[in-house]
Amino acid sequence: xxxxxxxxxxxxxxxxxxxxxxxxxxxxxxxxxxxxxxxxxxxxxxxxxxxxxxxxxxxxxxxxxxxxxxxxxxxxxxxxxxxxxxxxxxxxxxxxxxxxx
Amino acid sequence: xxxxxxxxxxxxxxxxxxxxxxxxxxxxxxxxxxxxxxxxxxxxxxxxxxxxxxxxxxxxxxxxxxxxxxxxxxxxxxxxxxxxxxxxxxxxxxxxxxxxxxxxxxxxxxxxxxxxxxxxxxxxxxxxxxxxxxxxxxxxxxxxxxxxxxxxxxxxxxxxxxxxxxxxxxxxxxxxxxxxxxxxxxxxxxxxxxxxxxxxxxxxxxxxxxxxxxxxxxxxxxxxxxxxxxxxxxxxxxxxxxxxxxxxxxxxxxxxxxxxxxxxxxxxxxxxxxxxxxxxxxxxxxxxxxxxxxxxxxxxxxxxxxxxxxxxxxxxxxxxxxxxxxxxxxxxxxxxxxxxxxxxxxxxxxxxxxxxxxxxxxxxxxxxxxxxxxxxxxxxxxxxxxxxxxxxxxxxxxxxxxxxxxxxxxxxxxxxxxxxxxxxxxxxxxxxxxxxxxxxxxxxxxxxxxxxxxxxxxxxxxxxxxxxxxxxxxxxxxxxxxxxxxxxxxxxxxxxxxxxxxx
Numbered sequence: 001x002x003x004x005x006x007x008x009x010x011x012x013x014x015x016x017x018x019x020x021x022x023x024x025x026x027x028x029x030x031x032x033x034x035x036x037x038x039x040x041x042x043x044x045x046x047x048x049x050x051x052x053x054x055x056x057x058x059x060x061x062x063x064x065x066x067x068x069x070x071x072x073x074x075x076x077x078x079x080x081x082x083x084x085x086x087x088x089x090x091x092x093x094x095x096x097x098x099x100x101x
Numbered sequence: 102x103x104x105x106x107x108x109x110x111x112x113x114x115x116x117x118x119x120x121x122x123x124x125x126x127x128x129x130x131x132x133x134x135x136x137x138x139x140x141x142x143x144x145x146x147x148x149x150x151x152x153x154x155x156x157x158x159x160x161x162x163x164x165x166x167x168x169x170x171x172x173x174x175x176x177x178x179x180x181x182x183x184x185x186x187x188x189x190x191x192x193x194x195x196x197x198x199x200x201x202x203x204x205x206x207x208x209x210x211x212x213x214x215x216x217x218x219x220x221x222x223x224x225x226x227x228x229x230x231x232x233x234x235x236x237x238x239x240x241x242x243x244x245x246x247x248x249x250x251x252x253x254x255x256x257x258x259x260x261x262x263x264x265x266x267x268x269x270x271x272x273x274x275x276x277x278x279x280x281x282x283x284x285x286x287x288x289x290x291x292x293x294x295x296x297x298x299x300x301x302x303x304x305x306x307x308x309x310x311x312x313x314x315x316x317x318x319x320x321x322x323x324x325x326x327x328x329x330x331x332x333x334x335x336x337x338x339x340x341x342x343x344x345x346x347x348x349x350x351x352x353x354x355x356x357x358x359x360x361x362x363x364x365x366x367x368x369x370x371x372x373x374x375x376x377x378x379x380x381x382x383x384x385x386x387x388x389x390x391x392x393x394x395x396x397x398x399x400x401x402x403x404x405x406x407x408x409x410x411x412x413x414x415x416x417x418x419x420x421x422x423x424x425x426x427x428x429x430x431x432x433x434x435x436x437x438x439x440x441x442x443x444x445x446x447x448x449x450x451x452x453x454x455x456x457x458x459x460x461x462x463x464x465x466x467x468x469x470x471x472x473x474x475x476x477x478x479x480x481x482x483x484x485x486x487x488x489x490x491x492x493x494x495x496x497x498x499x500x501x502x503x504x505x506x507x508x509x510x511x512x513x514x515x516x517x518x519x520x521x522x523x524x525x526x527x528x529x530x531x532x533x534x535x536x537x538x539x540x541x542x543x544x545x546x547x548x549x550x551x552x553x554x555x556x557x558x559x560x561x562x563x564x565x566x567x568x569x570x571x572x573x574x575x576x577x578x579x580x581x582x583x584x585x586x587x588x589x590x591x592x593x594x595x596x597x598x599x600x601x602x603x604x
Contacts, residue, residue, distance in 0.1 A: 003188075005189055008185050008188050008189055009189075011185060012182060012185050015178055015181045015182060015185070016178060016182075018178075019174060019175065019177070019178035022174045022177075023171060023174055023175075026167065026170050026171060026174065026598075029598070029599055029603065030163065030167055030603065033163075033599070033603035033604070037158075037603070037604060039604050042599040042600075042603055042604055043596075043599065043600075045599075046595050046596050046598075046599050049595045050592050050595050050596065053177065053588050053591055053592050053595065054588075054592065057177055057178075057180075057181055057584075057588045057591075058585055058588045058589075064114060064115040064116050065115075066114045066115070066116060066121065067116070067120075067121075067124045070124055070125060070128050071124070071128065073128070074128040074131050074132065075131075077132060077135075078131050078132060078135040081132070081135040081136055081138070081139040082135070082138070082139055082142060084139050084143070085139060085142050085143045085146055088143060088146075088147070
């Protein structure tokens with residue numbers, strides 16, 4: 001991590017740049033949603049924005065390995081959570097054939 | 102007590118302790134929000150129309166959400182800038198940027214407050230054919246006439262119905278057990294009140310008790326080994342019937358009732374009255390319809406045969422009576438509007454500024470709605486495709502550009518839905534649909550994070566000077582931890598905005 005004042009000021013510029021990119025991405029999300037209400041594109045832009053916040057603002061791009069270890073588990077289980085819905089879609093009690101999806 | 106490794110990294114992890122702490126906390130937060138996002142996914146994937154429920158789309162104001170997103174992103178930049186100022190050992194500038202962050206949080210929350218209050222003041226009605234209308238100025242006043250018989254659940258009675266008697270409250274006569282000849286007997290006329298009822302209850306229960314005890318005594322006289330049956334509370338009086346000396350009427354908000362039928366009504370305390378619904382309150386009135394959603398309507402041609410078209414443009418009958426002071430149908434009860442700060446009067450002036458002609462507005466609303474159908478048909482014809490009405494069946498009927506006439510049509514038509522055709526009605530709260538359930542849960546929890554995060558950051562800005570003077574590195578680390586939390590709050594919103602507002 002930068003420690004000299006010059007390096008810190010350089011960082012500051014970087015953070016502002018990222019801030020502008022994030023604002024731009026937000027405008028893009030709204031514009032895209034106006035043109036085509038695509039869930040995939042909307043979430044893709046959101047993921048890029050989230051990545052920028054996590055890696056630059058939360059400086060995950062240079063962090064100690066312990067934090068990555070914690071986050072690997074978190075991400076794994078958080079993604080797992082999203083698939084819990086599948087348990088409802090393929091309900092073993094109600095036969096799949098009686099369902100329309 | 103000295104806490105180790107607040108500033109210097111621990112040799113084995115290479116990190117100062119608070120940093121490990123905040124990341125572990127954020128990991129748990131990811132799981133917390135992850136669970137709710139998973140819930141969102143579940144509800145949304147389930148809203149396929151199978152159970153006549155379609156996911157509401159385009160119901161939130163995008164500009165509101167958009168502005169809030171920009172504000173949170175800006176605040177995220179401000180928070181890192183503030184942190185860098187601390188690393189440059191410049192407390193004054195740190196404080197400046199941190200106050201800006203807190204201001205951003207305040208604007209975000211105020212914005213959110215406005216959005217919430219709008220939801221509390223707008224209502225939806227689901228009709229018996231599953232058509233949905235949404236709008237504002239609800240009046241669910243219901244009046245029952247010709248009431249004489251009253252049945253009371255003794256244990257639960259709270260006098261609710263007496264508070265809603267319209268006009269004079271008559272005296273009541275208790276319906277007593279039939280006499281030896283099988284004729285019905287009535288008690289003396291009394292002013293019915295909760296206190297009076299307790300007296301009657303005590304009197305009856307005493308009689309029952311005496312009877313019970315004497316039967317015990319008799320049994321014991323016959324058989325010395327007889328074990329007396331102890332007094333059981335279940336033997337007390339449960340229900341009492343009364344007859345009014347003359348017919349009376351009640352007027353009440355429908356949502357305060359437990360059940361309503363054409364010939365009787367039940368209050369929440371189980372008091373039931375026999376009477377007929379007044380012709381003045383034949384149904385639920387919504388003063389200004391904003392949106393019509395016919396996606397779940399049973400009929401094959403919902404655009405033409407939905408019940409909405411039958412009832413749209415009908416005025417409340419009570420409205421004409423409001424001059425006589427019976428009810429202000431247009432505003433309803435102020436208590437209905439739970440939210441503070443709703444600019445209802447402002448909206449009302451806006452709505453009344455153009456001449457109000459319900460019939461014409463209804464025609465216009467239908468024209469607006471079906472106009473969209475024409476557009477879809479025409480587009481499908483031009484592209485040689487099959488027409489897809491999915492989206493057009495759910496849209497705002499407030500404004501619509503008429504291609505032929507080149508003008509913007511406006512409609513705020515009222516609707517009066519007969520009680521028997523009201524399947525469900527509610528303001529935009531979790532009761533109305535699962536969308537609002539998950540919307541309030543997700544944004545409410547996020548809002549609490551914004552509030553608490555802002556309070557912590559404000560604390561650093563206001564009271565941080567002492568620690569900064571003593572150990573600037575320690576102060577910098579604290580702010581970094583607070584900042585990490587703030588970025589997380591921003592990160593959650595980055596996902597919330599598209600999934601709730603745009604999709």
